[in-house]
Ligand SMILES: [Zn+2]
């Protein structure tokens with residue numbers, strides 16, 4: 505069945521991006537063109553063009569001083585917005601506010617019932633803090649959208665699922681003391697950027713137990729990642745009963761990404777989208793908003809985004825089936841059993857902390873490891 509799905513897109517997305525990695529700036533153009541070539545836009549996916557977020561909207565998450573600093577850096581046209589990750593340039597303010605405006609347009613379209621699902625590839629700027637830029641993120645569209653959903657629509661149960669390879673530290677920090685469910689899966693060793701996202705970061709006061717961190721070792725691969733996701737996300741969402749689900753769909757956990765080493769494939773991304781899609785329809789009338797986040801290998805990013813939009817919308821023309829099948833990785837990296845054991849231990853630790861703060865979640869039973877005599881999965 506086809507579900508009304510919007511791609512949020514503005515020509516400004518085709519230009520310079522926030523990272524200094526110039527080779528990653530064309531991911532928006534590649535993604536858009538790939539979706540167009542699959543026929544998604546002729547078959548029901550609406551393309552909506554955002555306007556920049558207003559100063560008042562930015563202030564829902566950021567200090568007036570910081571907003572003024574970004575404006576000044578824009579007119580200066582050089583230097584960095586943080587220590588040395590996120591460059592300033594002439595036009596960066598409009599680019600950053602348009603990214604936020606895209607996420608707000610998506611949220612409004614879903615709440616108005618015009619769209620069931622939406623994807624803003626320029627959103628997902630989860631590292632941005634109240635008073636500073638960080639990690640290629642200037643304004644935190646996830647938090648601003650959360651504020652708009654609370655204030656303008658009266659929502660009290662909003663869930664953010666963050667599958668970017670990096671911890672969603674800005675979202676966590678800005679909503680740390682609120683009962684807004686934040687689940688982040690990320691590579692973690694205590695040093696890997698941004699350095700936060702340990703299991704004991706659970707939130708404070710009314711937010712205690714609503715920051716859920718799943719810190720993963722390198723080279724996790726599809727099977728362990730998906731097992732961890734299924735062990736935690738569906739039970740938490742069924743307990744929380746969200747009214748709206750935001751997904752930070754950073755695809756830098758893909759095996760080809762130059763910055764992250766989690767080793768997921770396109771098949772895992774499709775499974776994650778299918779699972780989140782089912783959960784959104786089960787729990788909140790399908791209200792599901794995907795945001796682009798990280799991803800630094802543009803052809804791979806474009807493939808993951810096309811898989812996302814085709815899966816969500818059901819808008820893939822029959823004639824494009826072969827072209828769609830070609831979007832998937834041909835090889836799956838093999839994961840080491842030691843990594844699988846580490847992931848099971850992380851999940852068990854997350855679960856025990858969730859149970860201790862009062863979540864009702866069923867216990868997780870890992871599938872038996874495959875062996876020559878026990879292939880694990882038959883048929
Ligand atoms: Zn749907």
Ligand SMILES: [Zn+2]
Nearest residue numbers: 668669670798
């Ligand atoms: Zn990332």
